[in-house]
Each structure stands twice: as C-alpha cells, then as structure tokens.
Amino acid sequence: MRNGKLMVAPTVLWLSFFFVVPLLIVVAVSFASRTPYGQVIFDWTLGNYARFTETLYLSIFLDTLIVALITTVLTILLGYPLAYFIAQLPQKWQQPGLILVMIPFWINFLIRSYAWVIILRTQGVLNTILLKFGFIEQPLQMLYNEVAVMLGMVYALLPFMVLPIYVSIEQLDHRLLEAASDLGASPFTAFRKITLPLTMPGIAAGTILVFISSLGMFVVPDVMGGAKSALIGNLIQNQFLSARDWPFGGALSIVLALLSLVLIVLYYKALSAQQGGGKNAEDMA
Amino acid sequence: MPKTWRSHVLCAYAMAILAFLYLPLLILALYSFNESRINAVWSGFTLDWYLSLFKNRRVLEALTNSLIVAFASTIVSTVLGTTAAIALNKYQYKYKNVINGLLYLPILIPEIVMGLSLLVLFSQAHIPLGKTSLILAHITFCVSFVVITVNARLEGMRPELEQAAMDLYATPFQTFRYVTLPLAMPGIVAGALMAFTLSIDDFIISFFVAGPNSTTLPLYIYAMVKRGISPEINALSTLLMLATIVLVVLAQVLQPQHVSKKEE
Numbered sequence: 074m075r076n077g078k079l080m081v082a083p084t085v086l087w088l089s090f091f092f093v094v095p096l097l098i099v100v101a102v103s104f105a106s107r108t109p110y111g112q113v114i115f116d117w118t119l120g121n122y123a124r125f126t127e128t129l130y131l132s133i134f135l136d137t138l139i140v141a142l143i144t145t146v147l148t149i150l151l152g153y154p155l156a157y158f159i160a161q162l163p164q165k166w167q168q169p170g171l172i173l174v175m176i177p178f179w180i181n182f183l184i185r186s187y188a189w190v191i192i193l194r195t196q197g198v199l200n201t202i203l204l205k206f207g208f209i210e211q212p213l214q215m216l217y218n219e220v221a222v223m224l225g226m227v228y229a230l231l232p233f234m235v236l237p238i239y240v241s242i243e244q245l246d247h248r249l250l251e252a253a254s255d256l257g258a259s260p261f262t263a264f265r266k267i268t269l270p271l272t273m274p275g276i277a278a279g280t281i282l283v284f285i286s287s288l289g290m291f292v293v294p295d296v297m298g299g300a301k302s303a304l305i306g307n308l309i310q311n312q313f314l315s316a317r318d319w320p321f322g323g324a325l326s327i328v329l330a331l332l333s334l335v336l337i338v339l340y341y342k343a344l345s346a347q348q349g350g351g352k353n354a355e356d357m358a
Numbered sequence: 359m360p361k362t363w364r365s366h367v368l369c370a371y372a373m374a375i376l377a378f379l380y381l382p383l384l385i386l387a388l389y390s391f392n393e394s395r396i397n398a399v400w401s402g403f404t405l406d407w408y409l410s411l412f413k414n415r416r417v418l419e420a421l422t423n424s425l426i427v428a429f430a431s432t433i434v435s436t437v438l439g440t441t442a443a444i445a446l447n448k449y450q451y452k453y454k455n456v457i458n459g460l461l462y463l464p465i466l467i468p469e470i471v472m473g474l475s476l477l478v479l480f481s482q483a484h485i486p487l488g489k490t491s492l493i494l495a496h497i498t499f500c501v502s503f504v505v506i507t508v509n510a511r512l513e514g515m516r517p518e519l520e521q522a523a524m525d526l527y528a529t530p531f532q533t534f535r536y537v538t539l540p541l542a543m544p545g546i547v548a549g550a551l552m553a554f555t556l557s558i559d560d561f562i563i564s565f566f567v568a569g570p571n572s573t574t575l576p577l578y579i580y581a582m583v584k585r586g587i588s589p590e591i592n593a594l595s596t597l598l599m600l601a602t603i604v605l606v607v608l609a610q611v612l613q614p615q616h617v618s619k620k621e622e
Contacts, residue, residue, distance in 0.1 A: 077445060077448065077449060077530070078445060078449045078451070079445075080441040080442065080444060080445035081441070081442045081445040081446055081449075081451070081457060083438055083441065083442070084438045084439065084441070084442035084461075084501055084505070085442075085457060085460060087438060087497070087498070087501065088460050088461070088464065088498065088501065088502075089460070091476065091479070091494060091495075091497075091498040092460070092463070092464050092472070092475075092498055093460070094479060095472075095475035095476050095478060095479035096471075096475050098475065098478050098479055098482055099471075099474065099475045099478050102478060151375055151378075152375075154368060154371045154372060154375070155371075155372045155375045155376070157368065158368050158369060158371070158372035159372070168610070171610075172606065172607060172610050173376060173379075173380075174379075175606055175610065176602070176603055176606055176607075177379050177380070177383070179555055179559060179602050179605075179606050180383070180559065180598075180599055180602050181559045181560070181561050181576055181598075182561065182562075183561045183576055183579060183580055183583070184383075184386070184576075184579065184595045184598065184599060185382070185383070187386070187579070187583055187591065187595060188382035188383055188385065188386040188595075189382055190583070190587065191382075191385060191386055191389060191398070191587070191592070192382055192385060194587065196396065196397040196398060197398050198385055198389075198398045200398075201397065201398040201399055228378070228379075228382070231375075231378075231379065232379070260364060281466075285466065285467075285468060286468065288468060289468025289469060289470045289471065291470060291562075292561065292562065296583060306468075306470050309470055309474065310470065310565075313474050313477065313566065314566075319478065322474065323474075323478070326470070326471045326474055326475070329468055329470075329471060330467055330468070330471045333466065333467055333468055333471075334467075337463075337466050
C-alpha cells in the first residue's frame with residue numbers, strides 16, 4: 074500500500090479544520106471589538122487583554138489559580154495512597170480496582186456535582202441527618218460558598234490524579250524495593266528513596282491533568298458555588314453565552330489555553346529530561 | 359508481603375477514599391426511588407419518577423438527540439481514529455511530533471476552550487447550531503481517544519504476523535483485511551465504546567454548540583438542575599450513570615491489558 078501513509082491524512086485534516094482553525098479564529102476575535110449588539114468588529118486592538126488588569130478580573134484569575142493549586146495538592150494527598158493500594162493488590166483484583174476508579178472518571182461533572190447538591194443543600198441529606206440526631210437545631214448553609222466549590226473540584230478531579238499515579242506505581246520494578254529491604258532500609262525509607270522518586274512522573278502527569286482541568290472548570294462553581302465563587306471558566310462562559318462579549322471571552326480563553334500549553338510543554342520537557350537521565354543511568358549499570 | 363499494621367492503614371484509607379467517590383453517587387441513585395418530592399426524608403419506595411420520565415416528551419426527545427449524536431460521532435471518529443492509528447503505527451513520518459501534538463492537544467486543552475472555539479467557528483462559517491454542529495464537535499473530541507486506544511492495542515501486536523502474511527504472498531490489502539484488522543479489533547471496539555461514552559456523557563462542549571432544538575440528555579439535566587431540585591433529575595442521572603458504567607466496564611474488559619506484560 075504505497076498510499077498507506079496517507080491514511081493519517083483525514084484525521085490530520087479534520088483536526089486542523091475543527092481544532093486548529095477554530096483556535097486561530099478565537100485568537101483573531103480576541104484582538105477585535107464588539108458592537109453594543111454583540112457583533113464582532115475586527116479592528117485589531119489590545120483592549121481585551123488590557124481589561125485583565127482590572128481588579129475584578131485579576132482577583133478572579135488569582136482565585137482560579139489558588140483553587141487549582143489547592144485542588145491539585147488535595148488530590149495528590151487523597152489519590153496517591155489509593156493508587157498505591159490498587160497497584161499492590163493481587164493480580165486478579167487490579168483490574169476491578171482500576172475500573173472502580175475509572176467509573177467516576179467517566180461520569181460527567183454535572184451529575185457528580187449535582188450529587189453533592191442533594192447531600193449538602195439546606196433540605197439535603199446531611200442536614201436532615203444532623204437535625205434528626207439533634208446535632209444542630211437550624212439547617213447549616215453548606216452549599217454556594219468557596220468550601221463547597223473546593224470539595225466539588227477535588228471530588229470531580231480525583232480520578233484524574235489516581236489513574237496516572239497508578240500506572241507509574243504499577244510499572245515500578247519491585248526488585249528495587251526488595252534490594253532496598255535486603256540492604257536494611259525501613260519500608261518508609263524505601264518508599265521515600267525509591268517509590269516516591271520513581272513515581273514522580275505519574276504525580277507530574279496527574280498534576281498537569283488536574284491543574285489544567287481545574288483552571289477551565291465552570292460546571293462545579295456553576296452548580297455548587299455562589300455568586301462570589303466564580304472562576305475564570307464561569308467568566309468565559311458568561312462572556313460567550315450571556316454578556317455576548319466574544320472578544321473579551323476570546324482573550325480570556327486564549328490566556329487560559331496558553332497557560333495550559335506552557336504547563337504541558339514544561340511537563341514534556343521535564344519528562345524527556347528525566348527519561349534521558351534514566352537511560353544514562355541504565356547504560357552505566 | 360506480610361500483613362502489617364501499615365497495610366491495614368493503607369487499606370482503610372483506600373476504602374475511605376473509594377467511599378468518598380461512590381457514596382454521593384449511591385445517595386443520588388437512592389433518592390431517585392424516594393416518594394417525597396421536596397426533602398431528603400425517606401418516605402417510601404416509588405418508581406414514579408422513572409415513569410414520569412418515560413412519559414415526558416422532552417426527555418424522550420433529548421434521549422433521541424443524544425443517541426443520534428453519539429452513534430454518528432462514534433462511527434466517524436472510530437473510522438478516522440483507527441486509520442490514523444494504523445498508519446502511525448506502520449509508517450515513519452517526518453513530522454511525527456507535529457501529528458502527535460495535533461492528536462494529543464484536543465485531550466489536554468481545557469474543554470471549555472474547545473467548546474467556545476467551535477462555537478466561534480460555526481458562527482463564522484454560518485453552520486447553524488443543531489444536531490450537525492453537535493456531531494461535528496463530538497467527532498473532534500472523540501478522535502484522539504480512539505487513536506490512543508487503537509494504538510495501545512497495535513503496539514502490543516507482534517509485527518512478525520504481518521510479515522508472515524506478506525511472506526506467504528498475501529497482498530497488502532489481504533494482510534490488512536485478514537491479519538491487521540482482526541488483531542486490532544478489540545482495540546477498535548474499545549475505542550468506539552469510549553467515543554460513545556464520551557459523546558453521550560458530554561456536557562461542556564455540547565453546552566456551547568447545541569441549538570435550541572438539539573438538547574441532549576446532559577443539557578436537559580443541566581436545565582432541570584438550574585430550575586431546582588427534583589427527583590426526576592435523580593432518576594435521569596441514575597439512568598445516564600448506569601449507561602456509562604456498562605460502557606466503561608465493557609470497554610475496559612475489551613481493552614489490551616497493561617498488566618499482562620508482568621505475567622509473561
């Protein structure tokens with residue numbers, strides 16, 4: 074099949090037209106302005122980017138970064154032990170364990186956030202239980218605040234952290250741990266000196282996935298958050314669907330996309346540097 | 359490994375986190391059977407909320423839309439993704455890095471950016487928002503997942519089998535038809551199931567590119583959630599979750615195993 078090589082062409086063309094071209098149009102739109110009726114006029118201005126310096130938008134941007142950072146740290150703390158536990162299960166239990174993590178990964182954020190609304194709202198499951206057993210006299214307001222958003226984010230993104238960490242622990246060469254223990258290392262030392270460094274790529278991959286996903290998240294704050302807990306994602310959603318300010322929404326999303334791209338590139342740089350280093354070490358041995 | 363207090367603590371911790379992941383979903387499902395409409399007090403078992411869903415014309419319309427979009431985008435993205443994966447696995451490309459970037463970026467970029475950029479494209483190209491725009495968008499985010507899944511299967515295949523077919527004078531087409539394709543089939547089916555799950559479950563991108571007459575199930579659920587809490591949302595969410603679980607388990611069972619390497 075001399076033309077076999079061209080079999081990749083339809084997909085490349087498809088993604089060029091439906092992924093790359095749209096992004097380029099958004100870049101163009103981000104330098105445009107709009108009429109009072111929401112029409113886009115291409116007049117090449119930096120005004121949309123300049124609006125970032127307004128305190129309101131700066132603080133939303135900062136909030137988004139903080140929420141993303143906390144979400145990432147919490148998902149590592151919660152996710153690593155779970156991934157470790159599944160990876161050390163006997164062979165026949167590994168796949169069921171993995172499927173248990175994958176199922177929530179595939180159920181959409183909307184349903185998973187809504188599940189928490191049922192639990193946390195004033196007439197919800199938790200308040201009903203607390204009232205019944207007399208722990209509280211008045212229902213607590215647990216939804217529509219920053220804490221609820223954090224909880225929802227961690228809940229939504231936890232599987233994104235567990236899966237890559239699981240893969241890296243599963244690939245770990247167990248002879249290294251046996252060697253460490255033969256040489257008298259305590260389990261904790263072996264974990265700190267061998268398991269943790271060798272599973273760093275998994276943690277890094279999970280961090281990238283969770284951090285980028287939380288930067289662009291709008292479903293969780295939309296369903297579980299209040300007016301004050303809007304993140305960049307909500308701001309963008311608002312510009313496109315209610316305010317009809319596409320140029321400003323475009324500028325916001327270009328910044329979001331660039332930030333994600335930088336993180337992805339940094340991750341690959343670090344990964345290839347580490348793999349290169351790993352190979353050298355193997356050659357030496 | 360001897361059972362130590364450490365492994366007990368680890369086990370308890372893991373169970374607690376699994377409970378954290380699943381309890382909210384179980385509670386959501388449980389309350390789809392609760393008689394009381396307004397609050398969380400359990401007042402008796404009922405299937406009324408499910409029955410009222412099946413009588414609701416708008417729910418059935420959303421279901422039809424979801425299925426049409428999911429089937430159409432699954433078929434196209436599976437064909438596109440499979441051919442691309444086979445070609446990438448078989449041939450050397452000068453710009454392989456660029457092609458890989460193009461394939462992986464749609465997965466890595468925030469979904470909201472992809473959704474709004476497609477909205478901008480459709481409006482600039484005067485493609486009306488509806489089932490067509492939904493299908494085009496869904497194909498776009500499904501393709502990469504299909505490529506990755508099929509590729510995982512192809513990488514585990516031994517090239518000797520194709521070489522043997524060629525040595526026995528099979529034409530390239532026959533080799534493809536009778537050797538490559540059947541061997542890749544579990545990966546292709548897993549990829550198609552993944553595409554179907556992604557499509558039927560998608561909310562974020564559909565939110566941007568759907569039209570008023572092309573509401574899908576997740577979009578319908580969102581509209582209901584915005585109007586207020588009702589047990590019908592629980593019932594519909596439970597059904598959608600069940601569909602997802604069945605699809606994920608199927609895809610997982612069919613998928614090439616990373617684990618199997620160890621057994622060799």
